[in-house]
Amino acid sequence: MTALDLTPAPGAAPVGRRIARHAAMEMKLLLRNGEQLLLTIVIPTVLLVVLVHAPLADIPRPRAAFLVPGVLALAVMSTAFTGQAIATGFERRYGVLRRLGATPLGRSGLLVGKTCAVLAVEVLQVALLVAVGIAVGWHPRGSVLAAFALVLLGTVAFSALGLLMAGTLRAEATLAAANLVYLLLLVVSGIAFPLTDFSPAVRHALRLLPSAALADGLRAALDHGAHVPGRPWLVLAVWAVTAAAAALRWFRWG
Amino acid sequence: MATVEVCDLRRSYGSVRAVDGLSFAAQPAAVTAVLGRNGAGKTTTVEICAGLRPRDSGSVTVLGKDPWRNPTLRPRIGVMPQAAGSGAAGVYPAARVGEVLALFASFAAHPLDVGALLDRLDLTRLARTPWRRLSGGEQQRLSLALAVVGRPELVFLDEPTAGLDVAARHATWSLIEDLRAAGVTVLLTTHAMDEAERLADHVVVVASGRVVAAGSPAALTREDGGTVRFSAVPGLPVADLTTRLGTAARVREVSPGEYAVEGVPAQHALATVTAWCAERGVLPDRLSTGRRSLEDVFLGLTGDGPPA
Numbered sequence: 001m002t003a004l005d006l007t008p009a010p011g012a013a014p015v016g017r018r019i020a021r022h023a024a025m026e027m028k029l030l031l032r033n034g035e036q037l038l039l040t041i042v043i044p045t046v047l048l049v050v051l052v053h054a055p056l057a058d059i060p061r062p063r064a065a066f067l068v069p070g071v072l073a074l075a076v077m078s079t080a081f082t083g084q085a086i087a088t089g090f091e092r093r094y095g096v097l098r099r100l101g102a103t104p105l106g107r108s109g110l111l112v113g114k115t116c117a118v119l120a121v122e123v124l125q126v127a128l129l130v131a132v133g134i135a136v137g138w139h140p141r142g143s144v145l146a147a148f149a150l151v152l153l154g155t156v157a158f159s160a161l162g163l164l165m166a167g168t169l170r171a172e173a174t175l176a177a178a179n180l181v182y183l184l185l186l187v188v189s190g191i192a193f194p195l196t197d198f199s200p201a202v203r204h205a206l207r208l209l210p211s212a213a214l215a216d217g218l219r220a221a222l223d224h225g226a227h228v229p230g231r232p233w234l235v236l237a238v239w240a241v242t243a244a245a246a247a248l249r250w251f252r253w254g
Numbered sequence: 255m256a257t258v259e260v261c262d263l264r265r266s267y268g269s270v271r272a273v274d275g276l277s278f279a280a281q282p283a284a285v286t287a288v289l290g291r292n293g294a295g296k297t298t299t300v301e302i303c304a305g306l307r308p309r310d311s312g313s314v315t316v317l318g319k320d321p322w323r324n325p326t327l328r329p330r331i332g333v334m335p336q337a338a339g340s341g342a343a344g345v346y347p348a349a350r351v352g353e354v355l356a357l358f359a360s361f362a363a364h365p366l367d368v369g370a371l372l373d374r375l376d377l378t379r380l381a382r383t384p385w386r387r388l389s390g391g392e393q394q395r396l397s398l399a400l401a402v403v404g405r406p407e408l409v410f411l412d413e414p415t416a417g418l419d420v421a422a423r424h425a426t427w428s429l430i431e432d433l434r435a436a437g438v439t440v441l442l443t444t445h446a447m448d449e450a451e452r453l454a455d456h457v458v459v460v461a462s463g464r465v466v467a468a469g470s471p472a473a474l475t476r477e478d479g480g481t482v483r484f485s486a487v488p489g490l491p492v493a494d495l496t497t498r499l500g501t502a503a504r505v506r507e508v509s510p511g512e513y514a515v516e517g518v519p520a521q522h523a524l525a526t527v528t529a530w531c532a533e534r535g536v537l538p539d540r541l542s543t544g545r546r547s548l549e550d551v552f553l554g555l556t557g558d559g560p561p562a
């Protein structure tokens with residue numbers, strides 16, 4: 001048997017190391033999960049490639065200029081909202097949140113680590129989708145800075161919504177609801193299919209969805225340059241603040 | 255000063271009083287066992303001490319501090335939550351054994367060597383196995399490893415040997431003994447009498463959220479006149495036998511047909527029981543004297559029937 005020196009030597013590792021190691025673990029788990037990869041990587045990429053060429057729908061031309069911002073919004077939603085909600089829901093059920101919260105990592109470290117993992121996965125998604133977009137004829141232009149800021153704001157809004165769901169519903173309910181919301185928002189947010197078939201009143205209402213606001217905002221930022229109208233920012237900000245406040249109020253750790 | 259000091263602790267879930275005025279202390283570098291059957295309030299107590307749960311009232315001092323929402327205690331404490339039943343041992347289901355132990359180690363300033371700890375708990379060959387594919391006993395061993403890898407000065411182990419086979423149970427016991435020898439304070443819960451008797455310096459017997467007895471295993475089982483036990487037909491009038499033995503005597507039907515007599519000298523008890531049975535035409539079987547086991551103490555304190 002190996003000799004172990006069990007003499008107490010308590011102490012926490014530096015906060016940066018704790019969070020980095022936790023974020024790395026979360027990211028590894030995200031990338032290892034087949035269903036998550038389907039949502040975060042496969043579906044956005046396949047939608048982009050297929051819809052650019054498909055002889056269907058009245059997708060505005062140039063199609064790539066419409067589709068790339070849309071699938072980028074979808075990518076953010078899939079990772080920050082759907083993937084995070086499902087994973088966190090089961091982690092709550094299995095007591096992972098409680099146990100990690102009781103280590104030197106702590107609850108705030110846990111949230112920061114999760115956010116870092118989401119952002120890291122988003123970097124991979126964006127890199128892939130931009131590369132595929134260019135391959136299918138997209139010409140990037142406009143304001144990268146504005147797009148970057150919109151992605152960050154969208155990530156906050158969707159993360160808060162995902163955590164709100166994971167922290168209040170049962171894990172199975174979260175799994176079902178998060179997938180359903182993903183599908184619904186994909187169809188009605190003008191992400192891959194334009195909203196032209198809806199009546200103007202409905203269209204207006206749909207534009208208040210966070211996914212629609214993110215897609216609209218990204219389209220403006222990556223097309224017309226720096227000028228992004230105020231509404232997407234405002235809509236995303238309201239979702240972010242409301243969802244974060246609700247998550248802080250109602251999230252249960254165990 | 256005690257490492258853990260609990261005074262008049264109370265905690266209810268709705269109308270259920272899980273912990274109902276409980277007090278005890280755990281001394282440094284000693285093993286304290288909280289012993290009680292299912293539902294006695296052990297987990298609630300331990301989770302409150304470990305800072306995982308708030309309390310309704312009472313005072314709890316852990317390493318000189320209030321454990322609730324106290325981040326400064328976290329590096330000093332290791333926790334092994336109860337896994338049986340809920341399955342909520344707190345590990346990512348898809349994470350591999352080696353990965354998750356390395357993760358917990360990375361949170362500590364001076365962690366144990368991950369490889370050596372895996373070796374010690376016979377988990378090395380499972381290092382690349384995801385948590386969800388482990389057997390219950392393997393999960394328990396990893397959970398124990400996670401509790402100690404940060405080299406805490408105090409560990410809370412909630413039913414550390416539940417569901418373990420004999421070999422794994424002994425491996426766990428030996429690690430707990432080594433922790434104590436190294437100066438770590440251990441607070442564990444169990445419903446296994448032999449475990450408390452073997453490991454604990456101090457036993458706290460809990461029933462219905464209250465302490466019904468506390469002391470060293472030796473003190474709790476000390477002979478007071480010795481216990482005389484015998485088997486006979488169930489349902490004998492024990493009150494009548496008590497009268498015959500004298501006021502100091504305590505007679506119980508421990509389980510149907512199994513009787514225990516305490517509080518009187520063994521010689522007197524043996525003679526009286528034999529005569530009393532003969533008068534009734536009953537043949538006492540397996541008449542024996544002896545020191546009380548912790549099990550006798552436990553059953554006497556917490557009512558009839560074996561602990562669940």
Ligand SMILES: Nc1ncnc2c1ncn2[C@@H]1O[C@H](COP(=O)(O)OP(=O)(O)O)[C@@H](O)[C@H]1O
Nearest residue numbers: 267270272290291292293294295296297298299
């Ligand atoms: N989260 C909870 N909600 C409601 N009742 C609970 C909860 N946890 C424990 N209880 C109840 O409190 C009592 C004590 O439970 P517990 O502390 O788990 O005891 P033990 O660990 O000794 O089995 C039991 O009656 C149990 O059913």
Ligand SMILES: [Mg+2]
Nearest residue numbers: 296297298336
């Ligand atoms: Mg319990």
